[in-house]
Amino acid sequence: MTPIRIRKYSWQLAPGHIRDIRQRVFVDEQRVPPHLEWDATDEIADHYLAVTTNNEPVAVARLFSTLDETAHIGRMAVLPPWRGQGVGEALLRQLIRDAGEQFNELRLSAQRHAVAFYQRAGFHVCSDLYDDAGIPHVDMRCLAPGLIASESGERSCPLLLGEDRPSWLFSAEHHMITLLDTLAGQACQRLWLYDRLLDHDIYDRHQFRELLSALARRHRLSEIRLLIHDDKPLIKRRHQIVELMRRLPSRIELRLVNPDYPVTDQPFMLVDREGVLYRHDFYKPEGFASFANGGRVKLLGETFVRMWEAGRRSLELRDLPL
Structure with missing residues (x-):
């Protein structure tokens, strides 16, 4: 050099x-x-x-x-x-x-x-x-x-979906949000999100909404699934993702977990077949993001599908006025 x-x-x-x-x-x-x-x-x-x-x-x-x-x-x-x-x-x-x-x-x-x-x-x-x-x-x-x-280490294609293999650890909300947006911004077809609720500080941001909007409009097979435990904060306070979901109902769907069905206590987001952001629990911004981890995405995807199929739609959000 x-x-x-x-x-x-x-x-x-x-x-x-x-x-x-x-x-x-x-x-x-x-x-x-x-x-x-x-x-x-x-x-x-x-x-x-x-x-x-x-x-x-x-x-x-x-x-x-x-x-x-x-x-x-x-x-x-x-x-x-x-x-x-x-x-x-x-x-x-x-x-x-x-x-x-x-x-x-x-x-x-x-x-x-x-x-x-x-x-x-x-x-x-x-x-x-x-x-x-x-x-x-x-x-x-x-x-x-x-x-x-x-980043002090040598990475090949850092943060590139499907290429960057070592995981990125995070223990602060700012780093978590940065990794969340970077993964969401590279989604080509699928984004599945599981969390306790759609926290306003994490998900009710213009940047994240625009990334989801771009994915939802990309093509007819785009799929955004949001699976949460509690929809009450979405009803009490206007949320950008809810507004987006109401405009693009065929591309973005939200369900509530079934309290009678076994669920995991670790929230995560899956992007296409390679990307995952995983937190160790609902209440702390601690975990990791992987951009090329098809094995873990497959396992978490199976967990997500089981919880999703047992879930129910939010009647309260459906009845909100336009």
């Missing part, structure tokens, strides 16, 4: 090397029209320049935030002679560290050939393929930049 140093600038103070590298990679090499390459976002972004130990400029990127408090990576480019030597990985790690100090979500638009590169750093695809300046792109996001930045 080539050792590099990374420097950060505002656009007003940025050295000409940043513009030169973008010109060579995007305009000259990839034929991006100049009027698309140079935009107003440059004025509000932080610009990163990677140089070798001999001060030779080799790579650039920019980082900026939007009104929804999401950080965005853009214009990431490595000069051809320095590709494949770890320069891009080092620069991306620095961007993730800096974003993780302030933001819970980090987004980027990736050229199709670069998707695997960003997946290795902890990003997952969150859009269909689209054209940008004549080049196929997809949107990608990381819902846990702070968590990834704090």
Whole structure:
């Protein structure tokens, strides 16, 4: 791996090397029209320049935030002679560290050939393929930049569903919610959730509601099942998931456990066939999340199905006025 140093600038103070590298990679090499390459976002972004130990400029990127408090990576480019030597990985790690100090979500638009590169750093695809300046792109996001930045061990594709095998332990609500959202955000078809109740602090959040909404609308086979013990808090106080469930009743269903049927005291969420978030009991944010654990998901899925089939619908929620 080539050792590099990374420097950060505002656009007003940025050295000409940043513009030169973008010109060579995007305009000259990839034929991006100049009027698309140079935009107003440059004025509000932080610009990163990677140089070798001999001060030779080799790579650039920019980082900026939007009104929804999401950080965005853009214009990431490595000069051809320095590709494949770890320069891009080092620069991306620095961007993730800096974003993780302030933001819970980090987004980027990736050229199709670069998707695997960003997946290795902890990003997952969150859009269909689209054209940008004549080049196929997809949107990608990381819902846990702070968590990834704090991870000291070497992981292959951290937080990527179906790929990241070691479990992530958590003992604080903030980390639990971060892992919960990261799993939910990668669901392609199925999300099954079992808990004592739909706690407002955990589940009644705009971010989680939007992730469930995106899954429910993805295609006709999307399936969201919510199995809880107590629906009274949902009746006493307006809940975003309840509102969503009433708009998409064929995709989102809630049931109450049968008190006469054996149930487990450990809440969990299952995502597709690989992802699980498991808590040791209802009252503490302690447990683990696994992103590639098909065996455990299968066992917990069998438990969920037994409890679900014995459960009943909430009459109180059904009778709530629209």
